[in-house]
Amino acid sequence: MDITSTSSRTEGSTDTREASGLVVYVCRSCRDEAEPNAEPRPGALLAKAAIALGTDANVEVRSVNCLANCKRGASAAMRTADGWSYVFGGLTPENAEDLITGARLLSTSTDGLMPWRGRPDSLKRGMVARIPPLNFVEETS
């Protein structure tokens, strides 16, 4: 992992901005697996590209130091206030537009899930996890 010692809490950089729609968190620290010392890092390139494409009324893109998915980088996560959250890996800087497409699909979803139909391939094969909303209770019968 590349979590280093950059806890946002200890550095006082915790971002407390309100998010009204969906936030895409892109790990800016993910390295190139074949060339781990290469700069700029693929994560930084992905974050920069997604931020350049991403912000509108419903979607905001922020970079983050590490999502603890370093073995499957480049990585990104998507969160909404009351829908499902997603973690993706195996991304490349060329997938920035895919992240925005997926974010817009999720932000307009009526059931809080990112639809499979229309989802970019990188967000299908690169899905690491989906996490239910805080108040989610699954019916089991």
Ligand code: FES
């Ligand atoms: S460096 Fe850890 S998820 Fe990117």
